[in-house]
Amino acid sequence: MKRFILSVLLLSLLLSACNKAAEPTAGVATETLPTETTPPSPTPTDTPEPTPAAEAFTQYQFEMTLDYSRHSAEVIQIIDYVNKSDFNLASLLLVVPPRAFPNAYQQSELSGEAVASFIEDGIRTTIQLSQPLQPGQRATLRLAYKLVFPQRESTFGWTQRQLNLHNWYPFFPPLSGENTWISHDPLFDPAINDFVGEYITNEIADFQLTLRLVENIPGLLVASGANADPIADGVLYTLNKARSLAFSISGQFYREQIDHNGLLIQAYVFEYQKEKAVAMLQIASQAMDLFGEIFGPYHQNQISLVSADFLHNMEMDGMVMLSSKVLDFYNNTPENNLTILVPHELAHQWFYSQVGNDQAMEPWLDEALATYAEYLFYEHYHPELTVWWWDNRVHAHPHAGAVNNSIYDAGNYAEYRSSVYLHGAIFVHDLNVSMGDQLFLPALKSYVAQNYLKIATKADFMAALQAASPDVDIQAIFGRYFSD
Numbered sequence: 001m002k003r004f005i006l007s008v009l010l011l012s013l014l015l016s017a018c019n020k021a022a023e024p025t026a027g028v029a030t031e032t033l034p035t036e037t038t039p040p041s042p043t044p045t046d047t048p049e050p051t052p053a054a055e056a057f058t059q060y061q062f063e064m065t066l067d068y069s070r071h072s073a074e075v076i077q078i079i080d081y082v083n084k085s086d087f088n089l090a091s092l093l094l095v096v097p098p099r100a101f102p103n104a105y106q107q108s109e110l111s112g113e114a115v116a117s118f119i120e121d122g123i124r125t126t127i128q129l130s131q132p133l134q135p136g137q138r139a140t141l142r143l144a145y146k147l148v149f150p151q152r153e154s155t156f157g158w159t160q161r162q163l164n165l166h167n168w169y170p171f172f173p174p175l176s177g178e179n180t181w182i183s184h185d186p187l188f189d190p191a192i193n194d195f196v197g198e199y200i201t202n203e204i205a206d207f208q209l210t211l212r213l214v215e216n217i218p219g220l221l222v223a224s225g226a227n228a229d230p231i232a233d234g235v236l237y238t239l240n241k242a243r244s245l246a247f248s249i250s251g252q253f254y255r256e257q258i259d260h261n262g263l264l265i266q267a268y269v270f271e272y273q274k275e276k277a278v279a280m281l282q283i284a285s286q287a288m289d290l291f292g293e294i295f296g297p298y299h300q301n302q303i304s305l306v307s308a309d310f311l312h313n314m315e316m317d318g319m320v321m322l323s324s325k326v327l328d329f330y331n332n333t334p335e336n337n338l339t340i341l342v343p344h345e346l347a348h349q350w351f352y353s354q355v356g357n358d359q360a361m362e363p364w365l366d367e368a369l370a371t372y373a374e375y376l377f378y379e380h381y382h383p384e385l386t387v388w389w390w391d392n393r394v395h396a397h398p399h400a401g402a403v404n405n406s407i408y409d410a411g412n413y414a415e416y417r418s419s420v421y422l423h424g425a426i427f428v429h430d431l432n433v434s435m436g437d438q439l440f441l442p443a444l445k446s447y448v449a450q451n452y453l454k455i456a457t458k459a460d461f462m463a464a465l466q467a468a469s470p471d472v473d474i475q476a477i478f479g480r481y482f483s484d
């Protein structure tokens with residue numbers, strides 16, 4: 001019995017969409033279904049910076065020396081922060097996600113000419129500035145720390161066959177229009193032994209990381225969403241206009257890649273999964289084609305898909321991770337979780353990466369849309385399977401509750417999936433049917449274009465729909481699925 005329960009738990013965890021999503025399908029056996037110094041601040045008399053506003057992103061630069069075998073890294077990080085708000089900032093909030101894990105983050109330096117003092121509290125460090133940072137001004141921060149990765153099957157931690165680095169470095173969150181930092185607490189769900197959904201909201205930034213290894217490990221491969229350029233003693237990773245910089249590293253990866261109309265698509269699977277890489281790349285190229293058509297162009301020149309040594313799936317920027325179990329159960333038919341979940345995670349390159357949102361408070365803005373993108377994928381490539389998709393993906397599971405639940409409203413993963421993902425997909429389908437494809441799909445594309453590289457809200461989404469469809473009562477449709 002215990003074994004059965006474990007099997008059910010395993011299945012229910014691995015069939016998930018992005019975070020702790022799971023598509024537990026009824027049949028366990030059947031696999032049916034079932035990613036210093038402060039530069040001189042411009043004084044009020046300085047002329048405006050020549051840099052175009054569109055280029056004024058915060059810059060993150062890292063020097064990382066990784067000890068893969070001992071699961072640790074020494075990091076020097078320099079953040080050139082730009083105040084993109086309309087407010088004078090007397091202090092800055094730095095979020096340090098690895099401090100959610102005991103002893104994982106050991107800081108030896110936090111300095112900068114603009115820093116007067118700082119206070120650490122949980123995952124947050126509040127930095128008092130020596131003088132307020134005005135809109136458009138920059139402040140440079142230098143950090144030195146050691147990461148001691150926790151042993152856990154998740155997006156931050158190591159297992160016997162993989163090291164995952166997601167949300168691994170200190171960052172400055174976005175400021176809301178009300179001049180408050182968008183920073184929330186993680187919510188742990190013991191049922192999945194992980195956090196519920198995501199609690200981090202990232203501003204668009206530019207990233208550069210130099211990776212060096214303390215020892216040469218033959219066969220070690222590094223997957224990331226960044227462009228990799230070999231340098232004398234390591235590799236330089238560059239990723240611009242991105243929400244985050246993540247890595248997945250393994251000595252057991254097999255890599256296969258294609259150049260798909262100028263887009264580099266890379267699959268990193270475990271060696272025993274070699275024969276699954278082609279299917280992964282093929283589904284990915286179909287999804288990138290369709291979403292580029294429907295949502296607008298993909299803005300990076302590469303995407304990596306990575307087999308994960310954990311039981312859920314996760315989007316990063318320029319990279320997605322799919323549970324290795326999803327690959328294991330791939331059966332060369334589209335009636336399969338790989339065909340469902342690759343499009344889901346790739347849709348997040350639009351709904352998370354290109355258009356950001358507060359993933360803790362308004363998770364439906366990326367998750368309901370990414371789940372519905374699965375349907376759009378089936379409708380386009382496998383129209384005979386749309387009923388199957390609804391039955392297996394949505395109706396076979398609880399699919400109720402307020403679509404606009406925050407992760408805290410949901411309270412646990414099961415409720416989160418039911419309301420935000422699955423009821424969320426039904427909600428988006430209702431919008432589509434009410435407006436019709438000819439209005440709905442262009443509205444989605446407008447939403448992406450209007451909110452490109454921003455943090456969108458419900459109001460932005462509604463505005464795009466209403467503008468495209470003045471004769472449909474969009475508010476009334478929202479009213480059927482949202483709580484106030």
Ligand SMILES: [Zn+2]
Nearest residue numbers: 017018019370
């Ligand atoms: Zn997702």
